[in-house]
Amino acid sequence: MSTTRVGPCYTCCLEGWPLSRTQRNHDISLRDLDAAARGSACTTCSLIRDAVVTFAPVVDAEFRNSGLASSKPELKAVKIACHDFIQVSLRYELLAGEVRQILVPLDIFLDVETIKTVPVPPVGAPARLISRDLPSRLNVSWAANLARTWIRQCDECHPLCRAPSNPHLPTRILDLGIPGVDETVKLKVSGDEHGQYIALSYRWGTVAEGGSTLLTTTTSIADRLKGIPWHDIPQTFRDVIELSRELGIRYLWIDSLCIVQDDEEDWNKEAARMAEVYGNSFLTVAATSAPNNNASLFTERWTQFKIPGSPDTITPRLASKRIIRAASSTETEPDVLVSPAGFVRYGMHMAHAQFMEGDNAQQHAVDSPLLTRAWSFQERLLPHRTLHFHAEEMVWECKMDMRCECGRMDRNPRGFPPSLGKASGLILTTLPSRIWLKSSMNWAMLHPELRPDLAWVWLDLVSEYLQLDLTYETDRLPALSGLAARFAHPELGTYLAGLWEATLPEGLLFQVVPLEGAHCRIRPAEPSPARHPGPADAPTWAWSSIPLGRGTVVSFSDILAVCEIDGQNWARSKHFRLVDSRVDLSTANRFGWTTGAYLTVCGLLGDCSELIGSLVTRPETSK
Known part of the structure; x- marks a missing residue:
């Protein structure tokens, strides 16, 4: 006879808990999961246990195909993480040789199309178990x-x-x-x-x-x-x-x-x-x-996960399997399909x-x-x-x-962030790409009070752009010219070979950092001969004048990250003033290369010394 759960489940920590209390990340032994699932005492544990039983043979077959079978992978536990959705991973240990662990992520879900016509059973946090079953091809x-x-x-x-x-x-x-x-x-x-x-x-x-x-x-x-x-x-x-x-x-x-x-x-x-x-x-x-x-x-859809301590990866096809209710789930309905349609696949x-x-x-x-x-x-x-x-x-x-x-x-x-850039102390490169890419750019362009932030948005975007690969070095400014045309606005002033007048003097404070530097995580392509012959030049005070090679990248990270360090923005000196600027273009593209350019600025002069040595960068910090 099946039993009925009373109160919250302390195994999955999902069933019977309010959504605000389900921010969990923990391991469950197979024995504990099975005990909680028996008799459907916890419907969430039951669904997870049945999904594991359904899909474990698929993972075993993938291990055999990848050559891992000789390492004797053994399923030890189930890891549950619950944030915006429930993520379940299978924790395997490789018992042969050096003991290592592999986490195989799974998606366990109720198909969004099925639940339109079939009532959702009382599983824990059901909204976080709803997904869409996708064709494998x-x-x-x-x-x-x-x-x-x-x-x-x-x-x-x-x-x-x-x-x-x-x-x-x-x-x-x-x-x-x-x-x-x-x-x-x-x-x-x-x-x-x-x-x-x-x-x-x-x-x-x-x-x-x-x-x-x-x-x-x-x-x-x-x-x-x-x-x-x-x-x-x-x-x-x-x-x-x-x-x-x-x-x-x-x-x-x-x-x-x-x-x-x-x-x-x-x-x-x-x-x-x-x-x-x-x-x-x-x-x-x-x-x-x-x-x-x-x-x-x-x-064919596919995903990939890494083998710890090895350069090898496993790249399985993404194909869902309908979850089968294990015989021990109930005494009267052994080995039947979960209803409404429950599915399991490799984690996307x-x-x-x-x-x-x-x-x-x-x-x-x-x-x-x-x-x-x-x-x-x-x-x-x-x-x-x-x-x-x-x-x-x-x-x-x-x-x-x-x-x-x-x-x-x-x-x-x-949705859009409420404020951007220097005026708010919010540095866009530290935010998820969904916030800072399209939306931040368009938000600043649409709101006059945020247009001063466009200069900072531009430096953010350039910092990201400079970490990407180019086959032809002479494409570096042309490949950005459409974006420059979109940014063109009187408040930004004249375009100066990759900078705007409004980005000065901050735009002059770029660094050339090594690949191993804290702010360089992406390897640029090796410079190649120009596909389009002709002059490709930029003034030495612009980032676009720096020839990039394997192992180096131009970065604005220091000027952009100041507010992360001490809560303060760079303060532009009251003595600095841009007197005049000029660029002579090499083509009809006004956002392209130049044949000559100059800046005339007014400000204070100070003595400085040139130090030649290794560049020391700050260690990477978690965001």
Whole structure:
């Protein structure tokens, strides 16, 4: 006969506890979990125990496939963490050789679609057990349906995110034709035409990596205008074409095809228009997990977790299993499906960590290679809304919100910070990326009283940008020029090769720090020869003049972190005054490279000595 729990459960510390008291992080032995689950004395323990029994064979098989079976992994305990949702991990010990532990994260959840029609049982903190069961392989229909839902919610609830209804088309655009009539994909010179279009953000990759060399050049543009054979189109482009058609959008912008790549004048002119191209798009699709343009958006889902003390990782497929109620749960209903639908899968953690935390791009180079690239930085910030195709799940990022396919990002606090930057003592690079990326920038731009903070927001963004990879060193300013165009405002003054007049003198206080430095956690790419020949110069007082190499990065962290250290902001000397400035541009892009520049400033002079020695940095502190 089953028993009924009375009072709170002291095993899971979830059942019978108010939500405010469930901020727990603790281990439960298998014996204690089984005892609490017997007879459904605790329905939460019962669900967790049944999920472990259901999924343990899947983990065992993964261990065998990875070669870990020889280390004799043994399941010792279940670790439960409960914050915005319940996270369960299996703690294994490797008994052969040096004893090590492996934590295998699991998602245990009630499917959000099922509970619409079936009452939720009295499990502990049920709202934190609700998620969405995802197909193990993504397909265009599923992606388009979810995208429509997010677009509709964004249109209805986010006044800042509504894309222009009939914007000017970019200079050139891909015309995807009319389904069922003429589906030839061809390049189109837009002239003065208007219409909705999707923009693609992706990582080009190299031929050696499997990438395609499909480009528009001065010799191929005539053929592109006639039509592009489907078999010549790389897989990433094919997938976004299918998605665009599914969403009913006829036009698509892809940089490698819509910019004449060997025409320097056209390249510089179009690079300066990125704020318009991405800012006017109906939607930007980001091939976030694709290493090159031949990788599909619609692939098997996968996650990854590390083996402690080893460089090896385990990379399993993400496939849910329906939870089976173990025989010991009740005496009358052995081995039946949990109702409503309970599921268990490997824990989806990489996408949440990537998008919920700041300053971590290179830590996700495997699952989000696009976001390690400097060009993708402005492609992420400029659009009204972006649909990311991550290795684990799709992620929605707009000016006012961030959501994920499984639904767990939806439960985190959203919205704009009440104040920003220097005026408030709030340093944006210390906040989660969901707060400081799109929303902080747009919040400061929309509110006149916060516009003085734009200078500090700019230095924050530059600090993040300078940690990302560039294939061509001469792209360093052009890859930021769209963002600079978005920031252009009289209160910021003239743009000075990566700085604004309003960022002076603070913008002159950059450092070149080593890779091991406390403020450098991401390795920049090795400088490469310029793709676009021509002058690429900047004044020595600007950060853009510093040649970056493997092991060094330019940082504004000290000037930005002062308020973290002593609660005080840098105080600009009352004696400092910018008298005059001038830049001579090397191209038509006013946010690009210069052939000459000068500053005239007024202030106090002091004696100083040059010290040559090793750079000592502060140790990393937890945030």
